[in-house]
Amino acid sequence: MAKMLKWNVLVVFVLILSLVISACSSNTASNKNPASTKDNNSSSEPAKLSVFIASRATDAMYSSETLIWKELGKRLNIEFQFITGDTKTMTEKFPVMVSSGEYPDIVSGKIRDFNKFGMQGAFIPLNEHIENAPNIQKYLMDDKDAKTQTLAIDGNIYSIPMLSAVRTSEGPLVRKDWLDRLGLQMPETIDDWYNVLKAFKDKDANGNGDATDEIPFSTIGTPDTFYLDFADAWGIDLNVDGRWFEENGKMVYSPIDPRAKEYLTTMNKWYSEGLIDKEMLSRQDKDYTAMIFNDKVGATTHWIGYVAGFNSRPEAQKIKGFNYQVTPPPVLNKGDKALTSRQQLITVPWAWGISATNKNLEATMKLFDYVYSDEGQILLNFGVEGDTYTKNADGLIQYTEKIAKNADGIAKALYRIGAQPLLGFRQDAQYEKASCASEDACKQLFNYVDNNYFRDPVPSLKYTDEDGERFNELSTQINTYVDEMMSKFIIGQEPLSKFDTFVSTVKSMQFDELEEIQAKAYENYKELLK
Template sequence: MLFQQAKKCMSLVLVLVLAIGLLAGCAKGTKEEKTGSNNAATDSITQPESSEPVEISMFLPSRLPEAIYDKDTMTFKTLAEKLNLKLDIESVVQSEAKQKFRVIVSSGDYPDVMAGTVSDVNTFGMSGAFMPLDDLIDQYAPNIKKYLVENKEAMAQCVGSDGKIYGIPMLSAIRTAMGYNIRMDWLKKLNLEVPVTIDDWHNVLTAFKTNDLNGHGAGDVTPLIFDRAWENYFMNFADAWGIELNGNNDYWMIKDGEVAFAPILPETKEFLATMAKWYKEGLIDSEFITREDTNNYHILNNKAGATCYWTGYIAGQNINSEVLKNDPNTNWQVIQPPVLKEGQDPKTYSQQSAIVGFSWAISSSAKNAEDIIKMFDYVYSDEGSLLFNFGIEGDSYEMVNGVPQYTDKVNNSEGGRVNWLRANGLQALIGIRQMPEYEAASCANEDVKAQLFNYIDKDYFYPYNPTLTLTAAEQEIYDIKMSAVKTYVDEELLKFFIGSRPIGEFDDFVSRVKELGIDEMTTLKKQAYDRYKSVAE
């Protein structure tokens, strides 16, 4: 009776959390036998003394609507066989999972394991839905200790605002995200060097505009294209000024060791003045704000000179038959991020975080937490990582010179490699370690692979700007004021960028942002950064 009353009270608390919309979250050896809480990572799992399988119920998001996960999905079936488990899996497609997750939690009747976004897991974990995992990890999870707890950056990005671990996150394989991509064949055609400084870029883009590069006359090529204005890709050139204007992170960044609201920095004024000049001169796609899928439109029609977009995707255009039909000499190459002055270190803020934004957690009412954390730990092991990145050896992959490679069964499967992987539970949105070998094996050829790893090999990354987690009380204050700030800043930055608002009014813009309460929001973020540093350093 007392348990039922407690569970009912917990449900009421969780419903209240849902109602006010709290989103506290954080946005990344040798095999030895495990004994006790030994720090050495291991693939070995001690089977239960009983021959009866351990029953674990779970809710998981599926990657494809036509392949909803169940107990017979390849990776989970293999996992159950390996660890003597009986998995009862409930799942919906990823696009519906967030809503379903919240409905299940608010009902108060939920399975042993739930997978969802890191922010949701932390929010509801701190409200009592999921148990803190710190002690269980210390006792039973050497692989999680090695790859998560000892990775300070990943830890700082996954813990709740109370500093506790409520979910085991997916770890990113590589840092590469968007790069600066240019038509190398057109540079060669015009006898131009690869641009290094912002002035070099201006000269190259001007040459792209004033020369006939695709046989349709000068001016037919758009020198610089940006995709998805609503995702702020057009702000990436701010790298040269040492700032990040990332609306997805509410424009917060760490500059000189302190929290800063990037839109009001003097570097932003300089960056916007330069972009407005380029836009006025026709060096930037004049319709990037409204044109849908502008990258594909320009690249497929042989009209793009340069872009800043996902490196692997752009590199793949070199073998795209539709692209090569228009120009068989097409050669897109990723180049170093721009700098203001010759000799400066090229860096970009565009990068993957240490963690992907998904994790799985243990229900606070689960009776078999020890078995579950051991399952989580196995998935983090080398053997478990191979399972969830490559599948089954001899079936979906083979080891070639010590490196896993997908078999023809996967590479030539109907629907393509990516769909086959997702349908069979590989790269499931749970606490796995994405492997760099997975990214490499997914590349179409050596050129794509070289470009994908180019920024990693040359260390072209600024320190990552984390999403700073607020407490529930801080978040409530933040949400009220930041909504108005964000809306105003989004609109005005775009106006400055295209020149519809003169840069001479930038100081007025800064004053208005301060009137809307940005100083108070900065104080909240500074407090959150102090907590982040206490874990990350």
Template sequence: MKQAGTVALASALAVSVAACGSDKSGGDTSSSSSPKPAAESQPPKLTNLTYWVANHSAAASQMKTYAEMEMYKELEKITGTKVEFQHPPLDAQQSKEQFNLMLASNQLPDVIETIWTSNYPGGPEKAIQDNKIIKLNDLIDKYAPNLKKLLADHPDWKKQIMTDEGSIYSFPFLRGGDKVRVFFGPGVRQDWLDKLGLKMPTTIDEWYTVLKAFKEKDPNGNGKADEIPFYLDKAMIGVDAPFLGAWGINYSFYQDGGKVKYGPIQPEYKEFLATMNKWYKEGLLDKDFAAPNDKLYDNKMTTNLLGASVFYNGGGIGKYANLMKDKDPNFKLVAAPYPVLKAGDKSIWGQKDFAANGVGAAITTSNKNPIETVKWLDYAYGEKGDLLFNYGKEGVSYKMENGKAVFLPEVLNPPSGVSLQQSFAKHNRSTWSAPFVMSDNFQMQYLALPTQKDALEVWSKPTAERKMPLVTPTKDEASKFASVMTDIETYRDEMLLKFIMGAEPIENFDKYVKKIQSMGIDDAVKIQQAALERYNKR
């Protein structure tokens, strides 16, 4: 899921990257806490459906539309419903613009799948009040037995997918087990560490030592000083604070003892910027970090130039292991612990998602068959839908063994040059997100390599205690919050680059903080504080 990294800065603003997660029954999961789906409901009587959803690079590289995916072809046979998928461009900004234009029109598709908690100005409750999407509580109660049972069995999930006013606004993407909630973190070339006799870095100072050695001691062995020690994608600073989190803060709002704070104006943020500026000046950061480019990044990884970065487990560690297995048998990319400032300290910040992340399929007010659409969406949360959405079509991508779904060898072992994520994408959407419940059993097969299973353990250690839940502003707060934060985040992102690259002296940090304060950050913090308190009372 490297692509999600390229949009993760927009994530901190509006777009977030989803990933894996949950357990369900039918004997196909490994978690004893897996929910058991309700009895299968009858397939809906729905002929056609228009469905807007952002595409994913792993799918887009092989097909024009999700309708070509084995999962959706089989779902059409089962339900009789032909889906016309509408995909915006892969570029995050263009996708956001198309989303806004679509919502401004009077003719909406039947279903819109997006991150409603951040992508709709004012949040999902305002989308309901604006008459764009419909409130689903009664429809789920009457016509969605599978999802209804899951929410009854897991009240914490229900709390996460509703608004403060109690509205359920979409059929959610859910991750129920711990194994599918952790999928991202720092990574380093273990073969480079071994060649130079270096230990795995755990502190910021140790990272500096390692990166200096990568730059100066020719770990790729080609006799040239062409190594790029570290690629800190500016977008990835916003994804659960790798490296920045060593200072105990993040790139947006966080909570500390129930009190909301804004990371980019804290004194610790100045220390982070000074450190990154030093690394940049000494050539330890990739000079291209300010302009993320997936193809360029892939090229640096696969031509033995890049020593460390932050990665997704499947779309990073797994992807490059497969791409390099024939090219360089010594290549070994492994997870590194989330760094701390002092040896022995416990990492606070690390990526661990909640069961829900705001991604969901909402039914629009243009939909003329909401009841049948509810039944169609609910299929994914039943036992058969669980297998279909997690694994694809039986006999084509998986088989059943001892009550568990097991992927076929040809899916788990794609040819060289094809990533495992691309292999799965032919059959299902399980390596990113969709309105269904992700299975631990799927995840442990997707993380097929020992290095991936190790990464899950290493990246699971941070406490994530300061992470904000998916709070939402009220209708009155929403417009003010959006106007304040749009300007602040634009300025914050601009200044991040200037401070790191030295265009703005770090001595001007106090002026930067005063500027953000003058733009209304205190009001935004108050809104977030009130939203957090409302969330805690849901």
């Protein structure tokens, strides 16, 4: 019996010992796969990355102590070293840096420069590396427009771009209180606009007893060309950055299209009848805003967020009922879908890429992908929760007084902490909302987004260096002539009967060569989409 007891004790002891050994082995195995990046980061040396980037606040150049960069370093276990300066300085230094052959690990710049110098070997293609970057894959590669706007002509991605959050750009706005005073509805069609502007001119719309002091329509004429936005009604864009558009399988140059003649004829009629500010083509912002806050201007086309913010300015409070409201893009016929070509592209020109000499590719791609994540998006747009922003129960972000009450404005405060940097991250719509001058201005800013008033973006064409240089050379000559003639047609210095002569002159300026370059680039664009 005693012998049996001893045997049982021995068996129990062996079992306990085996369990202990097994547990120790299990613990050892789990330690090879850290439970979190945070634990792993704290026990390893930080990756060191040099960054070439413009600081957005000239009085707060980026350093390892800049809030956003400090937080990125802490979260990703990276030690940053900066080569920085103001935007102008760094833009000028970019080609010098490339030609020197001495590259920082990470470089911030314009998409077009990464594509140009990437194909020359200065920056690495990122296509394969993006396959292991789920956030970049989702928001860049899986979005046709974002991807094609970033691709180089050789089909490679050489940089990760900034993605815009609000497509709203410019459009028409009208004094709603003037409409109400005259019993008019918001204009929709071009005919509606004509009737509204005529009423503003003839019927004492500002209610001061003088029916001759109103300027029905005005805007800034130089260097911007907001007055061209009414061409949306004809389905074309006459602004210099949007004159080529895709139609029926080819690229079309809008200023010589018959629809341009119809638009110019309408604008000439409005101008000749005194519905358009006689000084509009040379009108500067200072005089323009002075007229607005002297209660003279009934309607305008401009940056929507800018004019919508007028309602809350102190000068406006002195004018009873002052109320600018955005209208839909104009249409020709009642019931037509209101659409605009004037919109922000999904990609902002700024991006960042990885130089050919980067020796820490894994850490760099981890950084790039983190910045594209939801968590990284919040950090780069708003900063650190509890310090620069708070969230309410609905998840709505609000800036703390540190940002909202900054004497130099919200934007400057954000730039100083490193938010909204000029690199490849995703802008957040809440950033625009949190920065709005008022709830009304915010509602107007998002009106076009909420109603999806946007045409499909124009194809993002890619050119060889030779074709690109020739395209720019020919375009500059032709557009200079076109700008001059469109202005003359509007104000009547040239009769519309000479429009066909104008078209012939454009075509005589080696336009056929320009068309060939566009056709070639368009075919390449379609190949890149495959």
